[in-house]
Amino acid sequence: MRFIITGRNIDVTKALREKVESKLSRLDKLFVDDTEVYVTMSVEKLRHILEVTIPIKGSVIRAEVQSEDMYTAIDEVVDVVERQLVKHKKKLNNRHKVDSPFKENLNFLITDVEEEEEMKIVRSKRFALKPMYPEDACLEMELLGHDFFVFRNGDTGEVNVVYKRKKQGTYGLIEPEF
Template structure:
């Protein structure tokens, strides 16, 4: 993998860079050498955060971890990425998709039965899409106590989603034009 390491509110020392390269080097067995990987290290107050983003065909494998120790955050994010890769591998094999970013050895390797869990949808819910503004949707979301809310944007007429982010802020997902 080609690692790009970025520091925000933190200087990326040689020791920190070496640790990131060593830990994320474990992921090399999954990817081809030309696969891009962006690692962002940041600090805010006493918390150390690492974000890893690996774009692959059709999706993005992404994880972030935040702890009081940057080295612990690095260890945790590698574990999360490995779990996501295993799930994504199953999806690729089931759909017989091309997986340009992944190495052949990884795709051909046998997978344990325990990791072979199917995705099951346990509940289906139908909703009545009412036209409203994103601000009204946020209020509705708070009223029902959910972390996201699907609605029809009154301005564009398209289906949008608002969701709750960390630190009591909100996000809006809307389709591209």
């Protein structure tokens, strides 16, 4: 695995870098050798945030942990990544995919991690997509009390999604590429 470690509002010291590499190298036996691991450390007020992103064929394994201490966040993020790997591996097994980005046997990890409930779609909804501008879609989303809203963009005619971001008062816009 190749580690790409960056810091936002924090200096990535040698000790932090070594701690990240030693903890995440536990997962080295699961991935093929040329897998890149992107690690971003950031500090916002008193929160230490650690994001780990591992792009793999056709998907992305991503984990984000917030803590009062960066070393605690590093310890916690490994467990989150392992849970994501188990979910992804189950999905691959269910779809009988080949050319897996993982090494031969990930089954030992599945037994070590608690079994999580299978994802089930319990409700389906159909609705007409109204053409509107993103600002109008945000207003509609707020009126409905939802966290996201799907609409047809009045400018482009494409289907877009607006959503509430974690930071108070900000919104995001998703524009798919075809």
